[in-house]
Amino acid sequence: MVRKYVALLRMKYIEMLAYRLATIVWMTGAITQPLITMAVWMNIDPSQSDAFFFYFMAVIFVERMTSAWDVWELDREIREGTFSNYIIRQLHPIHWAIAENVVYKLLFLVILVPIWAVAALFAPALRFDISGGQLLLFLAAVLLGAALRFLLSYTCGLLGFWVTKVAAIYGVLEVISLFLSGRIAPLEMLPPFLQQWSIFLPFRYMIGFPIDIINKAANGDGIMKGFVIALIWAAVFIIVLQFVWKAGLKKNQAVGG
């Protein structure tokens, strides 16, 4: 399996280099929405400007590290019939997608971390003071968030075996997630009932939860509880994905000649 991953990562890296421009546009384009949202909040409550600045910079970082695009890829591949080429080969197609995620996110990491470090020299609001343990917890939460978003996106993509243009369904989830993950506003600013919901739904663990750790907005108990809930969701997604995969293969029409 290690050899297979080495080969897939290498190939995805070469492929990414072939898409240099698209990759850069894609990365910078995703920054716009959090920046505008940040400007809006700063305007509403100028006294909290620094906090908003830190929060939304963290949103940009975490959002890029956990972003998932697999639903669009699968939607297209299943609809056009090219997915067949993955099914017939001796390796589950999900590994191709995992390798792609790893390559792109490593790229985001090596670009975003130095940018943050340099920016922190000039903007004190970006500096943070946490222990090594907390940093590890933050990274673990980011990883878990990436896994959750990936699993949800991939599972939705597999629904393409039943529905054409399945990305529309995922679009609805994205809108819900916009609010409940903390992308539009820090979760503590949501109405209490939404805050309650967000704790038990998976979306918070895709973006808001890691930020709460680095922000020190979550205490030890909250962090523990968060990891447990996120892990339960990950397990649920894995089970659903396997079920959808098996049922999907039965349903597969392998379109196209």
Next chain:
Amino acid sequence: MIEVKHLHKSFRVHVRKAGWLDAVRHLWKREYRVVEAVKDVSFTIEKGEIVGFLGPNGAGKTTTMKMLAGLLHPTSGEIKVGEYVPFEQRAEFKKMMSLVMGQKSQLIWDIPPMETFLVNKAIYDIDDRAFRRTLDELVELLELEPLLTKPTRSLSLGQRMRCELAAALLHRPAILFLDEPTIGLDVHTQEKVRRFIADYNREHQTTILLTSHYMGDVTALCDRIMIINYGQLIYDGELAVLTEKLAPYKRLEVQFAEVPNVRWEDYGEVAEIEDGNVVLRVMREKVAEVSAHFLQHFRVHDINIQDPPMEEVITRAFQEEVPHGS
């Protein structure tokens, strides 16, 4: 090697009439129709055979092939490829077969074919030596050397198909499914691909099932053909036998100095009459007699006797039920 018994596949298709009103009505009321793509198909293919699978568009050949490759679940019936049931998706099964689809590329589009080859090497656990050996052989047979490092998207269709074949054969599958491997290729490249398939089969005893629209592929490669139409296998046997059964006539082309005024129907079926050139379909046993008669009684510039073109034979087969061949 391949055993298929009473194979059925039906699809539920959503029916929709054209027009706005119907489009709106279908938002809440959907009608479905069951289409039987494959009906009670049975056959066996032995190791090392090359079998041509023919049929008009939508006849069920690709559907059958996809079931053999494990992409589609049969509605009922049995399929065994080697010792495996394809739709169970066992790793051992995937390692022993390969599927090449003329219209669906497995090569990664924006990077050179060599990268796909390296990924396949890892996926199929091919060791370095075996990979080198196989690759060298394929590069030579398919003349791939100059193509290996160009991005796939910049290759011509023919170049891509040659790389496609190489990618499919790197793990030395015992069974190769070829779905329209020569589609869209020019005559010269078609010929190249055919020669490669024939040589490869002879060299490695690979079992090959091939679908094609081009009669040339079939006549050049397959001794045995299966014809499928409306989902049913209507012929399974030797190509030569089919020709005799369906075309008990020869094509007699005569160039007269002056077209005689006779009833051509007395000699055979008229295919074409134009400027002194007459083409007749004459029953095999009467060919000698009819040509002798023409030469004796009329001024003939040229005379030419041929077997009917394969296209004509197959088109007939598609139109009528053919008794099973030997």
